[in-house]
Amino acid sequence: MADAMNEAAELFDGTAPYYAAYRQGYDERMFAHVAECLGLDGTGWALDLGTGTGAVGLVGSVIAVDPQPSMLAEARVLAAARGVTNVEWRLGEAAQLSAMGLPSLRLAAMGAAFHWMDRAAVARDLEALIDGGGAIVLASGGAPGDVSRRRGWM
Structure with a gap:
C-alpha cells in the first residue's frame, strides 16, 4: 500500500503550483x-x-484526501x-478508505482523479460510508454538454 501511495505522489510531484494556477475550476452552478x-x-x-x-464545500466539514503532499x-x-x-487535510489514497476511520458522509466528491483509482473498489468503500440521503458525485471538467444526463445520475 505504501508503494502505491508513493507512486501516486511521485506522479504529480512538482505539479501543485500549476494545478492551482491553470487547472480550470468547476462551475458554481454545478x-x-x-x-x-x-x-x-x-x-x-x-x-x-x-x-x-x-x-468541495456545501457541507459543515470536509475531509480532503490526496496522496501528493x-x-x-x-x-x-x-x-x-x-x-x-x-x-481536515489528510495524506492518503483511495485504497485506504476503509482504514481512515471516516464518519458517515453526506457527500463524496471526486474529479478527474477518479480515473486513477480502482473505481469498483472505491465505489464499494464509499457506499458503506455514505448516509441514506447522500451521494457520490463525479465532477467533470469537460465542456458543457460533454456528458449527458443518465438515469440514476444527477
Whole structure:
C-alpha cells in the first residue's frame, strides 16, 4: 500500500503550483445543482477524494484526501486565502478508505482523479460510508454538454 501511495505522489510531484494556477475550476452552478438535488444544508461531512489543490464545500466539514503532499500544502494555502476553515487535510489514497476511520458522509466528491483509482473498489468503500440521503458525485471538467444526463445520475 505504501508503494502505491508513493507512486501516486511521485506522479504529480512538482505539479501543485500549476494545478492551482491553470487547472480550470468547476462551475458554481454545478455545486448549486448538487446542493439542491441532495438537500444539502451546510451540515454533515463530505469527502473530497483526490482533492488536488482544492476542496468541495456545501457541507459543515470536509475531509480532503490526496496522496501528493505538495497538493495538500497548496490546497491549505488556497483555502486559507479564501477563509475556508472547515477542512481536515489528510495524506492518503483511495485504497485506504476503509482504514481512515471516516464518519458517515453526506457527500463524496471526486474529479478527474477518479480515473486513477480502482473505481469498483472505491465505489464499494464509499457506499458503506455514505448516509441514506447522500451521494457520490463525479465532477467533470469537460465542456458543457460533454456528458449527458443518465438515469440514476444527477
